[in-house]
Amino acid sequence: MALFNTKVDPKANKLTLAIDIGGTKMAVGLVDADGNASHVDRTPSPANQRGDAMWDALNRLLDKVLDDAGNPEITGVGVGCAGPMIWPEGVVSPTNIVGWREFPLRRKLKERFPGIPVRLHNDAICMAIAENWKGAAAGHQNALGMVVSTGVGGGLIVGGRLVDGGFGNAGHIGHIVIDPEGPACRCGGRGCLEAISRGPATVAWAVEEGWKPHNSSDPLDAKTLAADAHEGDEIAIAAYRRAGWAVGVGLASCAALLDLDVAVIGGGLVQAGDILMAPMKQAFDEHAGMTFVKRMKIVPAELDQLAGVIGAAALFAEDDRYWSAGD
Amino acid sequence: MALFNTKVDPKANKLTLAIDIGGTKMAVGLVDADGNASHVDRTPSPANQRGDAMWDALNRLLDKVLDDAGNPEITGVGVGCAGPMIWPEGVVSPTNIVGWREFPLRRKLKERFPGIPVRLHNDAICMAIAENWKGAAAGHQNALGMVVSTGVGGGLIVGGRLVDGGFGNAGHIGHIVIDPEGPACRCGGRGCLEAISRGPATVAWAVEEGWKPHNSSDPLDAKTLAADAHEGDEIAIAAYRRAGWAVGVGLASCAALLDLDVAVIGGGLVQAGDILMAPMKQAFDEHAGMTFVKRMKIVPAELDQLAGVIGAAALFAEDDRYWSAGD
Numbered sequence: 039m040a041l042f043n044t045k046v047d048p049k050a051n052k053l054t055l056a057i058d059i060g061g062t063k064m065a066v067g068l069v070d071a072d073g074n075a076s077h078v079d080r081t082p083s084p085a086n087q088r089g090d091a092m093w094d095a096l097n098r099l100l101d102k103v104l105d106d107a108g109n110p111e112i113t114g115v116g117v118g119c120a121g122p123m124i125w126p127e128g129v130v131s132p133t134n135i136v137g138w139r140e141f142p143l144r145r146k147l148k149e150r151f152p153g154i155p156v157r158l159h160n161d162a163i164c165m166a167i168a169e170n171w172k173g174a175a176a177g178h179q180n181a182l183g184m185v186v187s188t189g190v191g192g193g194l195i196v197g198g199r200l201v202d203g204g205f206g207n208a209g210h211i212g213h214i215v216i217d218p219e220g221p222a223c224r225c226g227g228r229g230c231l232e233a234i235s236r237g238p239a240t241v242a243w244a245v246e247e248g249w250k251p252h253n254s255s256d257p258l259d260a261k262t263l264a265a266d267a268h269e270g271d272e273i274a275i276a277a278y279r280r281a282g283w284a285v286g287v288g289l290a291s292c293a294a295l296l297d298l299d300v301a302v303i304g305g306g307l308v309q310a311g312d313i314l315m316a317p318m319k320q321a322f323d324e325h326a327g328m329t330f331v332k333r334m335k336i337v338p339a340e341l342d343q344l345a346g347v348i349g350a351a352a353l354f355a356e357d358d359r360y361w362s363a364g365d
Numbered sequence: 366m367a368l369f370n371t372k373v374d375p376k377a378n379k380l381t382l383a384i385d386i387g388g389t390k391m392a393v394g395l396v397d398a399d400g401n402a403s404h405v406d407r408t409p410s411p412a413n414q415r416g417d418a419m420w421d422a423l424n425r426l427l428d429k430v431l432d433d434a435g436n437p438e439i440t441g442v443g444v445g446c447a448g449p450m451i452w453p454e455g456v457v458s459p460t461n462i463v464g465w466r467e468f469p470l471r472r473k474l475k476e477r478f479p480g481i482p483v484r485l486h487n488d489a490i491c492m493a494i495a496e497n498w499k500g501a502a503a504g505h506q507n508a509l510g511m512v513v514s515t516g517v518g519g520g521l522i523v524g525g526r527l528v529d530g531g532f533g534n535a536g537h538i539g540h541i542v543i544d545p546e547g548p549a550c551r552c553g554g555r556g557c558l559e560a561i562s563r564g565p566a567t568v569a570w571a572v573e574e575g576w577k578p579h580n581s582s583d584p585l586d587a588k589t590l591a592a593d594a595h596e597g598d599e600i601a602i603a604a605y606r607r608a609g610w611a612v613g614v615g616l617a618s619c620a621a622l623l624d625l626d627v628a629v630i631g632g633g634l635v636q637a638g639d640i641l642m643a644p645m646k647q648a649f650d651e652h653a654g655m656t657f658v659k660r661m662k663i664v665p666a667e668l669d670q671l672a673g674v675i676g677a678a679a680l681f682a683e684d685d686r687y688w689s690a691g692d
Contacts (some may be wrong), residue, residue: 122655180531194622196528196535197689203523203624204507207657213621215652217545218614225654227617287545290554291618294540295521297530325542327552328449330534362524 052113054354055104055151057096058346059119059143060161061085061134061188064096065343066103068110069351073172075344077107085135092137093146100150115147115156116350118164121191125206126363128158133224134188155365157353161185163209164349165339166193167200167360169302171352173340178299182292183339184211186285186314187305190232196296200360212236214291216284231288235281237307244277264310275313282314286321293326293334304339380437381681382430382478384423384444385673386470387488388412388461388515391423392670393430395437396678400499402671404434412462419464420473427477442474442483443677445491448518452533453690455485460551461515482692484680488512490536491676492666493520494527494687496629498679500667505626509619510666511538513612513641514632517559523623527687539563541618543611558615562608564634571604591637602640609641613648620653620661631666 056075058065060083067078081099084091104110120132128144147156159167166175166183175181175195184192190212194201201208212232213225220229221239233239237260244263252269256262267274289301307314319336326332341348353361383402385392387410394405408426411418431437447459455471474483493502493510502508502522511519517539521528528535539559540552547556548566560566564587571590579596583589594601616628634641646663653659668675680688 122657196523196530197526199524201523201623203657204626204660205624205657207624207655208523208622210621210624210655210658213654213658214541214618215614216542218543218610218648218652223654225658227652227654227658229652230621230654283545287542291541292622294537294557295535295619295622296528297532297534297537299531321545325545325554325556327540327550327554327557328534328537330449330530330532331537331540331552331554333531 052354053110054114054116054351055100055112056347056350057100057115057117058161058164058350059083059096059117059132060346061120061132064099065347066099067347068103068107068112069116069347069355071355073348073351073355075347075351077103078344078347079103079106083135085137088137090137092135097150112151112154114354115151115154116353117143117147117156117158118161118346118350119143119158121160121207123158123160123206125159125202128156155354157361157363157365159206159353160191160193160209161346162191163193163200164352165304165345166195166209166302166349167352167356168341168345168349169304169339170195171356172348173345174302174337175300180296180298182211182289182296182298182301184301184303185305186235186281186303186307188237190236190285194296198359200362202362211288211292214288216287231284234284235307240277240281240307243280244273247273247276249273249277260307261309264313267310267313278307278310278313279317281307282317283321286318287325289318289322289334289336290325290331293331294328297330298334300335300337302337302339304342304345308338379440379681381441381443381678382427382439383674383677384427384442385488385491385677386410386423386444386446386459387673388447388459391426392674393426394674395430395434395439396443396674396682398682400675400678400682402674402678404430405671405674406430406433410462412464415464417464419462424477439478439481441681442478442481443680444470444474444483444485445488445673445677446470446485448487448534450485450487450533452486452529455483482681484688484690484692486533486680487518487520487536488673489518490520490527491679492631492672493522493536493629493676494679494683495668495672495676496631496666497522498683499675500672501629501664502627507623507625509538509616509623509625509628511628511630512632513562513608513630513634515564517563517612521623525686527689529689538615538619541615543614558611561611562634567604567608567634570607571600574600574603576600576604587634588636591640594637594640605637605640606644608634609644610648612641613645614652616645616649616661616663617652617658620658621655624657625661627662627664629664629666631669631672635665
């Protein structure tokens with residue numbers, strides 16, 4: 039794969055080592071200044087192991103990708119990592135990675151790659167900037183990127199620039215309140231979007247209503263639930279309707295607060311298609327009153343599995359838009 | 366009153382003619398580059414009259430203020446006006462001003478003051494930037510300014526800059542959804558913060574619950590309701606609790622979405638004091654789960670009646686932060 043342009047462009051020969059770390063898997067790849075990814079490889083995250091297992095697995099994957107690519111010169115290391123984190127220090131405590139509590143990921147990577155700048159942001163932020171740079175929100179100045187998966191996260195672009203917030207936590211759409219009397223949220227609040235719409239909450243609601251997988255050997259997860267919904271299971275359909283409804287209400291609130299052009303929705307639950315998206319759009323339409331709110335488009339994500347590494351690279355390739363902290 | 370500094374500062378001798386237009390009254394004043402207001406005068410808005418009454422009343426007030434000040438040289442005309450509006454064109458259709466429907470206020474003022482730039486924004490935006498420039502949010506990079514009054518509005522500063530949104534409508538915190546099954550909102554949506562917490566809605570709720578003013582000659586308004594609440598009227602207290610509760614839930618959502626440092630609350634209902642503010646803070650505490658959400662301070666506005674004109678002047682005096690459109 040050709041990674042370099044032939045014409046002389048000061049950014050053209052810059053290559054970012056891009057890392058995407060989640061509770062299920064981690065991905066590493068090389069991304070050029072135009073957003074082309076190559077040598078992307080993945081490995082499962084040993085997220086339930088304490089000690090050095092995560093760091094060791096990451097280093098093995100880094101070695102493998104760099105070896106496969108012939109150890110090219112890299113000009114930056116970009117990282118999207120599950121949160122929460124202390125930002126921009128990059129001290130991470132991902133909810134779903136038990137071995138990393140206040141783990142100094144950014145500093146460890148600086149030691150691993152001396153002399154090379156390391157930049158790190160929330161994984162949902164990386165998804166949002168990837169979609170704004172090269173995906174479904176390209177060309178828009180005011181956009182939300184969000185993920186509906188094991189958690190519900192997001193990132194915001196306003197006036198063409200990423201919103202970091204005071205401590206790098208802006209974009210947490212999963213914790214806007216949808217139903218003030220709703221279920222307790224693992225954040226400590228109540229009725230948050232995430233407490234209603236995240237995959238495990240959606241599955242738990244269905245189980246409580248009496249849903250059992252049609253194929254009894256299938257796992258009790260969002261994918262099985264979606265398959266059963268597509269076969270007409272009414273509880274499964276109602277569970278996705280509930281999840282989609284809450285996302286739609288949240289989108290109406292975001293559009294009112296920020297006068298956005300577009301919302302890009304990605305993540306595992308979106309794979310369910312219209313059983314999630316149709317009630318989402320219906321709830322949005324019901325709650326979007328003013329013309330400027332109604333105008334916000336809701337579209338599926340385009341970059342899928344590559345969003346994480348492309349967004350991590352965007353922290354360098356488009357740093358005037360997406361990186362406000364120092365190196 | 367001394368309007369000018371004696372030392373040579375390129376901005377020091379700049380004087381903005383600042384205009385604040387609402388459905389109840391309009392205010393005009395002169396504001397220097399340091400945010401000092403002088404010659405501020407007010408007149409009731411003939412908001413229920415059709416035709417030219419509003420424009421004529423504004424012009425009489427402008428003439429009076431300029432005459433009183435000795436017709437000084439002004440370098441800009443800044444305007445905060447009730448919305449909605451088409452922005453930055455400044456074509457206004459304020460909900461509570463029946464004579465102005467798609468009224469080209471910015472163009473009319475440019476004709477009235479040839480050669481002088483005219484800048485116009487939503488009145489709640491002007492309140493927010495005034496509090497960020499010279500009030501309770503001064504020195505903060507990430508702030509919400511909001512007004513709880515006949516309507517519920519707001520403005521957002523993130524990363525030190527005003528958020529305009531795609532069409533100048535960012536900051537509409539009054540239309541985030543608090544209770545998806547709640548009352549219909551005049552915006553066309555349902556369960557919006559404004560539909561629950563605005564003064565007339567709070568009064569209407571109390572009346573429906575059986576509240577009658579203790580002094581039967583007092584008007585059925587938020588001020589009378591507050592007075593009765595302070596005398597221990599349980600329905601009046603419950604009405605303010607309901608209004609404050611909804612604002613607190615909305616603040617938790619904003620803090621989660623934007624990682625804000627401070628929220629400044631102004632407007633008529635805030636005059637009620639703790640009967641509004643205590644349930645507001647209680648609801649915020651209940652719904653603010655994560656550390657970065659909890660950290661947001663909630664403080665009362667400082668600039669009161671002057672916020673509108675000071676914010677209108679900030680569109681010039683601090684245009685690198687607060688004005689992104691052309692002249």
